[in-house]
Structure formats: C-alpha cells, structure tokens
Amino acid sequence: MARSVTTRRKTINTALAWAIGLLIFFPILWTILTSFKTEGQAISDPPVFLFFDWTLENYAIVQERSNYARFLWNSIIIAGGSTLLGVIIAVPAAWSMAFVPSKRTKDILLWMLSTKMLPAVGVLYPIYLIFIRMGLLDTRVGLVIVLMLINLPIIVWMLYTYFREIPGEILEAARMDGATLKEEILYVLTPMAVPGIASTLLLNFILAWNEAFWTLNLTAAKAGPLTAFIASYSSPEGLFYAKLSAASTMAIAPILILGWFSQKQLVRGLTFGAVK
Amino acid sequence: MFLRNALRAATALTLVTAAAAQADTITIATVNNGDMIRMQGLTDNFTEATGHEVEWVTLEENVLRQRVTTDITTKGGQFDIMTIGMYETPIWAKNGWLVALDDLGEDYDVDDLLPAMRNGLSYDGTLYAAPFYGESSMIMYRTDLMEAAGLEMPEAPTWEFIRDAAVAMTDKDNEIYGICLRGKAGWGENMAFLTAMSNSFGARWFDENWQAQFDSDAWNETLTFYLDMMDKAGPPGASNNGFNENLSLFQQGKCGMWIDATVAASFVTNPDDSTVADKVGFALAPDTGKGKRGNWLWAWALAIPAGTDNEGAAKEFIEWATSKAYIELVASEEGWAYVPPGARVSLYENPNYKDIPFAEMTLKSIQSADPIEPTVDPVPYQGVQFVAIPEFAGFATEVGQEFSAALAGQQSADEALEKAQALTTDAMEAAGY
Numbered sequence: 001m002a003r004s005v006t007t008r009r010k011t012i013n014t015a016l017a018w019a020i021g022l023l024i025f026f027p028i029l030w031t032i033l034t035s036f037k038t039e040g041q042a043i044s045d046p047p048v049f050l051f052f053d054w055t056l057e058n059y060a061i062v063q064e065r066s067n068y069a070r071f072l073w074n075s076i077i078i079a080g081g082s083t084l085l086g087v088i089i090a091v092p093a094a095w096s097m098a099f100v101p102s103k104r105t106k107d108i109l110l111w112m113l114s115t116k117m118l119p120a121v122g123v124l125y126p127i128y129l130i131f132i133r134m135g136l137l138d139t140r141v142g143l144v145i146v147l148m149l150i151n152l153p154i155i156v157w158m159l160y161t162y163f164r165e166i167p168g169e170i171l172e173a174a175r176m177d178g179a180t181l182k183e184e185i186l187y188v189l190t191p192m193a194v195p196g197i198a199s200t201l202l203l204n205f206i207l208a209w210n211e212a213f214w215t216l217n218l219t220a221a222k223a224g225p226l227t228a229f230i231a232s233y234s235s236p237e238g239l240f241y242a243k244l245s246a247a248s249t250m251a252i253a254p255i256l257i258l259g260w261f262s263q264k265q266l267v268r269g270l271t272f273g274a275v276k
Numbered sequence: 277m278f279l280r281n282a283l284r285a286a287t288a289l290t291l292v293t294a295a296a297a298q299a300d301t302i303t304i305a306t307v308n309n310g311d312m313i314r315m316q317g318l319t320d321n322f323t324e325a326t327g328h329e330v331e332w333v334t335l336e337e338n339v340l341r342q343r344v345t346t347d348i349t350t351k352g353g354q355f356d357i358m359t360i361g362m363y364e365t366p367i368w369a370k371n372g373w374l375v376a377l378d379d380l381g382e383d384y385d386v387d388d389l390l391p392a393m394r395n396g397l398s399y400d401g402t403l404y405a406a407p408f409y410g411e412s413s414m415i416m417y418r419t420d421l422m423e424a425a426g427l428e429m430p431e432a433p434t435w436e437f438i439r440d441a442a443v444a445m446t447d448k449d450n451e452i453y454g455i456c457l458r459g460k461a462g463w464g465e466n467m468a469f470l471t472a473m474s475n476s477f478g479a480r481w482f483d484e485n486w487q488a489q490f491d492s493d494a495w496n497e498t499l500t501f502y503l504d505m506m507d508k509a510g511p512p513g514a515s516n517n518g519f520n521e522n523l524s525l526f527q528q529g530k531c532g533m534w535i536d537a538t539v540a541a542s543f544v545t546n547p548d549d550s551t552v553a554d555k556v557g558f559a560l561a562p563d564t565g566k567g568k569r570g571n572w573l574w575a576w577a578l579a580i581p582a583g584t585d586n587e588g589a590a591k592e593f594i595e596w597a598t599s600k601a602y603i604e605l606v607a608s609e610e611g612w613a614y615v616p617p618g619a620r621v622s623l624y625e626n627p628n629y630k631d632i633p634f635a636e637m638t639l640k641s642i643q644s645a646d647p648i649e650p651t652v653d654p655v656p657y658q659g660v661q662f663v664a665i666p667e668f669a670g671f672a673t674e675v676g677q678e679f680s681a682a683l684a685g686q687q688s689a690d691e692a693l694e695k696a697q698a699l700t701t702d703a704m705e706a707a708g709y
Binding site: 038039040043044045065124125128129132137138216217220221222224228231232233234235236237238239240 | 303305307308309310313316317331332333334335336337338339342343346350351352353354355464518519520523524527528530537539543548549
C-alpha cells in the first residue's frame with residue numbers, strides 16, 4: 001500500500017532535493033561563470049556572482065592558443081574506445097560469473113577489484129617502460145588499452161550485478177529452443193540487459209573522459225585528450241583562473257551535454273534491480 | 277660532359293635530401309606562464325628561419341616536473357627539449373641525462389648570460405641548460421601605506437625594519453595586512469621562501485658533513501621571527517597562501533608588503549589587473565647584516581635530454597629562444613615590458629629596458645643571490661632556496677608541512693623544528709648520506 005504524502009512534506013522534500021542538487025552543481029556553475037569574467041573579476045573579493053561585464057575574451061584566447069578540436073577528438077576516441085572494448089570483454093565474463101558460477105566466482109570478483117587498491121603511481125614506471133618497449137607512448141591505442149584495463153573491474157562488477165537480476169530460466173528456455181551460446185548472449189541476454197549495459201557504458205565513458213593520471217603521464221604532443229588541455233592552463237605562478245575556467249568549461253561541456261540527454265537511461269540503469 | 281652533369285645531379289639530389297632531413301619536428305615540454313606562452317606564439321618565426329616544426333606540451337609546473345622526470349629517467353624520448361629549473365639541472369647533468377650546451381654558436385654570446393644564472397645552470401663548469409628567463413625575489417610594497425605609516429623604505433632593508441613597518445602598516449579592521457608571505461606547504465612554496473630567509477639569518481640545511489641543522493639557533497631565530505611577524509601583521513589563513521593567493525591579496529590592496537618572485541612585479545604594476553598598480557615600490561629582500569640577503573634565485577631554462585634524435589634542431593631552437601635576437605623580437609612585437617627578464621646582462625644595459633620600473637631592482641636581486649655559496653657558513657650543496665640533491669623535494673615538502681602547521685597555530689616553532697630535524701635526519705640516513 002502506498003504511503004500517503006502530504007503536500008507540505010512533498011514541498012519540503014522537493015526544496016531539499018533542489019538545495020542539495022544546487023550545492024553539488026555549484027562548483028561547476030562557478031567555473032562556468034568565472035569563464036565569462038576578466039582575470040580581475042575572477043579574483044575579486046567579495047566575489048561577483050552574476051553582475052559583471054560578461055566577456056567571451058577567455059574563450060577567444062583559449063581557442064587561439066590551443067587546438068581544442070584535436071584534444072576533443074582524442075578524448076572521444078580514448079574514452080569511447082576504452083569503454084567499448086571493456087564492454088565487449090566484460091559481457092561474456094559477467095555472463096559466465098552470473099549464470100555459470102563456480103566456487104571461486106566471488107574470489108575472482110574480489111581479486112579483480114584488488115587491482116583498484118594500488119595507487120596508480122605505484123605502477124607508473126613499469127607501465128611506462130612497457131609502453132616504451134611496445135612503442136605505445138603518446139598513442140591513442142596505448143591509452144585505450146590502459147583505460148580499458150583500469151575500468152574493466154568496474155564494468156564487470158556492474159554487468160555482473162545487472163545480469164544477476166535476469167532470471168536464468170529465460171536463458172534456459174532459449175537454450176531449450178536451440179540457441180547457441182553466442183545467440184543466447186547476443187539475442188536474449190543483451191536485449192534484456194540494455195538499461196544496465198547502457199548505464200555501464202555511460203558511467204565508464206565519463207570515468208575514462210575524466211581520467212587524468214594516465215592521460216597526462218603517457219601522452220606528449222599527439223594523443224593528449226582534454227585533461228591535458230586543461231592542465232596546460234593551470235599555473236602556480238600567475239592568476240589565469242578565468243582562462244583556466246574557460247578551458248575547463250570547454251572540456252566538460254561535451255560530457256555535460258551527453259549526461260543531460262542520457263540522464264533517464266543513466267538513472268534507470270543505476271537503479272536497475274534496486275526495487276523489487 | 278655526361279659525367280659532369282651526373283655529378284651535378286647527384287650533388288643537387290644530396291642537397292635536397294640533406295635539406296629534407298634537416299627539417300625536423302621537435303617536441304618541447306614547458307610550463308604555463310606568460311613568457312612561455314609568448315614564446316609559443318612566436319614559434320612561427322623560428323620555423324620560417326630554420327624549417328623545423330615545433331610541437332608544444334604545456335603543463336602545470338608540478339605536473340610537468342613529474343612528467344619530464346619519468347621520461348628522462350626511463351629514456352622515454354618523448355621530448356627533444358625540456359623546460360627545467362635550477363634544481364633539476366645540476367642533478368640531471370651529474371647523472372649524464374642532459375646534453376652539454378658547450379658548443380653554442382659565437383653569435384649566441386654565452387658570456388652575456390648573467391653569471392648567477394650561468395653558474396646555477398652549470399655542472400662542473402659546463403652549461404647544461406640555457407636560461408630562458410630568470411628571477412629572484414624582492415620586496416614589493418605599497419608606497420602610499422608606507423608613507424602613511426611615516427616610514428621610508430630603504431633600498432636594502434633589514435628584517436627588523438620590515439617587521440616594524442609591517443606592524444605599522446597593518447589595519448586589520450580594514451583588511452589591510454602589513455606583510456603577505458608564503459605559508460602553503462611545499463618545497464617550492466613556503467620552503468623556498470623560508471630557506472632563502474634562513475640564509476640571511478645565518479642558517480643552513482646541512483653542515484659540511486650533511487648533518488641536518490634545524491636544531492641550530494639560526495633556524496630557531498628564523499622560524500620564530502617569521503611566525504611572530506605573520507601573527508602580528510599577516511593575513512588570516514596565511515598557512516594556505518602561496519604565490520597566487522598573495523598576488524590576489526596584493527592586487528586587491530590588502531597587503532602592505534609582499535616578498536616574492538621578481539616576476540610578480542609585472543603583475544602588480546599592470547593596471548588591468550591590479551587596483552594598486554601606481555602605488556608599488558620595490559626593494560631588495562631583507563637581511564640581518566650577516567652578509568646574505570633573504571632572496572632566492574631561479575631560472576626556467578631549456579635543456580636537451582641525452583639520446584634525443586633531434587639534438588641538432590633542439591640546439592638551434594635553444595639558440596633562437598634564449599638569444600639576444602629573441603629579446604629584440606619580443607620587444608618589437610609586444611613591447612619591452614614583456615621581454616623575458618633575468619637571463620642576459622645586455623638586457624639591463626639596454627636603455628629601452630631601463631625605463632621599466634622594476635628592471636633595476638630585479639637585476640640587483642639576481643646579482644645578490646649566489647647559488648654556489650648560498651649561506652653564511654659553508655655547505656656541501658648548491659642552491660639558494662633548495663638543496664640540489666634528488667631527495668630534497670621529498671623531505672623539504674614534509675618540513676614545509678611542519679612549518680605550515682606552526683603558522684596555522686597547530687604547534688610551536690620548537691616542535692616544528694624538532695620534527696624537521698628528525699625527519700630530515702632520517703631521510704638523509706635512508707639516502708646513505
């Protein structure tokens with residue numbers, strides 16, 4: 001039976017949700033606002049919120065100084081490539097763990113997560129040396145592989161959780177009807193798990209898009225994505241906050257737009273199986 | 277006849293091939309600051325003159341340091357030129373990681389480099405990195421507030437005068453603080469300032485046997501003086517303030533004095549960004565009469581990692597970017613206030629540059645810092661505001677955290693010094709000194 005909710009309670013909840021939402025969004029909003037200020041306005045005390053002379057000067061300077069399109073393209077290839085490759089590997093892995101579990105399945109899942117327990121810098125030198133040997137430094141292929149490996153445990157975990165919610169009997173029925181393993185995964189399991197796979201894709205795309213340690217340390221002039229673009233505007237000796245904010249806004253704009261249009265799928269996927 | 281034509285054709289072919297081979301693409305790793313960005317904008321001049329293309333990798337200073345260190349220690353070969361400082365140059369040169377710059381052309385006039393810069397970027401008397409621009413530190417002060425306090429800033433003040441003036445200029449009710457100094461922890465943040473300050477108090481990091489010296493009276497005097505002055509006349513939350521935070525405070529008219537990098541002079545006198553642009557005076561960093569002043573010495577310099585495939589083109593670029601002609605080029609394109617300062621003697625002899633209000637004080641500050649003999653008592657290391665050994669960045673940052681905690685009021689000067697002594701001793705023992 002549904003619990004009755006009073007209008008007053010509804011209003012309070014809505015106001016609270018908006019307040020928390022705005023609080024979380026505020027740093028991004030402030031970055032966007034700062035990008036339209038002059039450097040002087042960016043550091044003014046007390047800070048100016050909306051009433052300043054809006055200018056596009058910072059965007060013009062950033063456009064003139066940097067090849068934004070190249071950084072953006074690298075980000076799309078690296079984040080998209082690593083996510084797709086990760087899902088292609090993770091779907092069969094998660095299928096096997098969810099529907100054909102062994103005694104060691106839980107251990108394997110935990111072991112996969114253990115790769116996330118080491119600080120990235122701890123393996124910087126070994127990976128850097130491997131990349132030198134394989135000619136992968138400053139290449140998009142190299143970064144696609146590294147980011148895929150970094151995010152693979154999360155992808156497998158997420159898909160495993162979604163697959164567990166799908167009744168095994170449906171797959172059994174498909175098998176009874178003569179479906180091969182490939183057909184079972186491709187035509188029965190995958191369509192049922194689309195919301196889960198979509199949210200996994202989106203979340204990992206965002207994680208790969210924002211990854212800054214490996215993308216800064218394994219690139220130079222050719223494969224640098226938008227994280228390298230932002231890093232080129234940060235300076236401990238000089239107040240360039242407005243330009244840095246413009247660069248940051250340009251870097252996060254594509255992912256913000258993507259997140260906005262796919263928020264329904266994202267929320268649906270993230271809450272998949274939460275309510276029974 | 278046929279033979280002659282064949283020879284001509286072969287010669288022409290060789291020349292064309294050689295020219296094609298000489299047109300290289302070099303990759304340069306650099307920091308994000310005004311002078312470096314200006315250089316990037318002028319790179320087309322270099323490409324037109326030599327045919328070499330240039331690709332830039334611009335990173336924040338600390339990211340750059342980590343990035344180029346990884347690359348050079350693993351011989352990654354990602355960069356043909358690296359922008360490094362006075363700290364890295366002698367260490368990397370000693371390890372054989374850099375190409376010696378001892379064969380730059382006659383036009384280059386290596387003797388025109390400021391001696392302090394040349395010494396700081398050399399190892400065993402050989403230049404390994406060419407200074408693009410150099411800086412020291414000096415006092416920037418508000419002339420109006422100094423006058424209102426009934427004081428006159430000497431060209432070379434003592435620390436006592438600075439403390440008294442700071443207290444006199446402070447008006448906390450109106451958010452005016454007599455002195456703004458670095459307090460944020462880091463070997464290149466508060467420890468750069470405090471190490472340089474300690475030199476003027478007769479302190480040093482190590483004695484000649486590499487024994488830590490934080491238990492000395494001179495260090496106690498340095499830290500106590502700093503904490504006391506900041507308590508009386510510093511801004512609130514000073515333990516979080518680095519260069520940018522203090523620059524922001526000064527530009528908004530909230531600092532009476534600021535002792536920091538000479539490069540800040542062009543920022544605080546720029547009327548577009550600074551509300552006090554026409555009220556700024558300059559003086560040498562203070563001393564205590566012991567023979568050393570509390571100013572540092574730094575250069576951003578261009579170096580070539582050993583083993584690069586494009587050594588020839590890289591040297592050509594360094595000769596171009598750190599030449600007298602480059603200074604002239606910047607002056608003609610953007611004006612004399614924007615030329616890279618602190619690298620060449622001839623710049624300070626140029627009558628056009630003498631009109632810049634902070635030029636003379638910048639030169640005097642650079643000249644008064646000695647990277648070879650930085651302290652009153654002898655030391656086994658090179659470096660004014662750092663100790664040029666690989667372990668320094670690690671333990672100096674930890675010492676910086678202790679001093680920053682003392683500034684935040686979380687511990688006393690004695691406690692901070694005691695911890696600094698213990699952790700430095702441990703680090704040096706672990707490093708085998």
